[in-house]
Amino acid sequence: MKPTKKPQGRQVADPVINYDDIFGNQLSVPPDVAEDMATHGWEPHWLNAKQLHTNQGYHPKGWKVYRRDRQALGTPSTRTMDSQEFRYGSDPDGCIRRGDLILGYKTSEEVAKHRAYLKQRADRQSNVQATTAKELRKMVRDGGLASTVIEGDDD
16 A cells, blocks of 8 residues: 555644753753742842953842852851752852853842833834934925935835
8 A cells, every 4th residue: 555644634743842841941040049039029130250250249230149048058158069069050159150150130120120221222222213204304394395205225
């Protein structure tokens, strides 16, 4: 017998394999840290460690470095950290590191203000051509000239 194609309704789609399902998401915030941040009303954000080091711990956008309380975790502060713990993001200072990133935080109110500022700036920049064309049309009308103003790169 000759193999034939199955009708489309009977075809079984291959399951989608996600990278995070296999290797995990390196930038996910640990559940205990996410819970701690939520109780304080903080939002997490990954910060560039080199930039923080260059600026002596100051971040230009106001993010602060999140540090775990080692006493609350039941880890004595005098204990030496083994290489396995350090490899998986634990830091002697209590920071959470992932490669050259350090976990930081801001309050939810500060984050909302920052997002509103970014949205306002993006809205201003997105309407530049329309606003400029509108101003030019007004100038042409006020000057009594007979010309048209074209927006964008129309030929």
